Amino acid sequence: MGLFDEDVPKKSPFETISVGDNLERLSEDELAERIKALKGEIERTQAALEQRGNIRNAADAFFKK
Numbered sequence: 001m002g003l004f005d006e007d008v009p010k011k012s013p014f015e016t017i018s019v020g021d022n023l024e025r026l027s028e029d030e031l032a033e034r035i036k037a038l039k040g041e042i043e044r045t046q047a048a049l050e051q052r053g054n055i056r057n058a059a060d061a062f063f064k065k
Helices: 028-063
Strands: none
Touching: none
């Protein structure tokens, strides 16, 4: 451990990813991790959308009785 290691900012594995971020300074490994994180977010968003559809369908069925 060097004298100034605490001055080096550490990247969080949960760092915020935004659409349109500059990708020029990312390494191949960082780009691969970004893709993995984005795929996970897509899956999470699709699950939320499906759940909302199920709730809406249940409400529609209840109120149509």
